[in-house]
Amino acid sequence: MSLLRSIAGVIALARPINSATTVQTRRHFKRWVSPTLRELAHRVKKQGVQKPEPRSGFVEWNYRSELFAFGKRLNEDFQLPLLQTAFTQRTYAHQEQERQRKLGIAEADLQMGDNSQLATKGVHIAKAYIEAYLQNALPKVPPVGQQAIASYLLSTETLAHVCTHLGAKELIFSTEYPPSSETLAQTLHAIIGALSDSSGVERAFLFVRDFICTQLNQKDLLEIWTPEQPLQLLGEICTQKKLGEPEPRLLGDCGKNTVLAAYHVGIYANRQLLGKGFGEDLQMATETAAIDALQTLFEMHDDRQPFDFRLQLEAKNVRLD
Structure with missing residues (x-):
């Protein structure tokens, strides 16, 4: 780590201050800079790639202050013991207990909680609220679509992304560093459980609304959920809404019998155009048009109204299983 800092310091000294003095700085480049950089690069290559070190190994690290600052950054009032438990993985707790046993510490002092129970509670809270939020924000999307979007928000990748950008990575007590995506997702669930308590x-x-649901902001919902068998689903929706039987019609084509063939298909119901689509063959163009029609009926197009992230749902409207 100190070697990397030395390299960064040398590069900073050699970097020109602004564009106006770039040429002059290069002309008066110190002759010791080049051999120093070569020597430092040689040492880094000889030592190999250095593993990332946690901030907790720094001399000025104060874990209690970091916990307190974490809650204040989020404008939340956590009980510090609960928050510390939320950051403690089970493997780390077992390792710490084993280390204390080897040191001869009494059994009464070996109690160290982990975040498994808080994470389980956080899973239920996050799942229940996200499902209730999507029912209010996307009322015309069928349950299968809402479930697909909820699965995206509750996926390990999304939760790990949120947890990392909340600054929780350095606070996690784990046997691995950097923590895996699964560890980050479980920690975020535990934080939700600790906040509830x-x-x-x-x-x-x-x-959950402010940090997880907002991941839908400016997101193309079609990338999250693409209906399977869109023409069949469109027929079911049209029957439910009494719009009539959907009928695909060829609007235009070009380049027939070539590798650059393109077909333009529109889907009508009761002489009303529901959607249009293009494709390299009639089947693909028809499916694209059906998806476009479903986006219109479900209000999932890019020009739809933005999500209301100020929406507040009362606890009685959220079903906690």
Whole structure:
């Protein structure tokens, strides 16, 4: 780590201050800079790739202060013991207990909680609120679509992304560093559970809305959920809404019998155009048109109204299993 800092310091000294003095700085380049950089690069290559080191190994690290600052950054009031438990993985707790046993510490002092129970509670809270939020934000999307979007928000990748950008990575007690995506996702669930026990389930709902539901902002919903067999689903929706039987019609084509063939298909119901689509053959163009029609009926197009992230759902409207 100190070697990398030395390289960064040398590069900073050699970097020109601004564009106006670039030429002059290069002309008066110190002759010791080049051999120094070569020597430092040689040492880094000789030592190999250095593993990332956690910030907890720094001399000025104060874990209690970091926990307190974490809650204040999020504008939340956590009970510090609960928050510390939320950051403690089970493998780390077992390892710490084993280390204390080897040191001869009494059994009464070996109690160290982990975040498994808090994570389980956080899973239920996050799942219940996200499903309720999607029912209010996307009322015309069928349950299968809402479930697909909820699965995206609750996926390990999305939760790990949120947890990392909340600054939680350095606070996690784990046997691995950097923590894996699964560890980050479980920690975020545990944080939600700790917030519910500290400030109530309403604050936990707002936390889920502000940091997880907002991942849908400016997101193309078609990338998250693409209906399977769109023409069949369109027929079912048209029957439910009494729009009539959907009928695909060829609007135009070009380049027939070539590798650059293109077909333009529109889908009508009761002489009303529901959607249009292009494709290299009639089947693909028809499916594209059906998807376009479904996006219109479900209000999933890019020009739809933005999500309302100020929406507040009361606890009685959220079903906690």
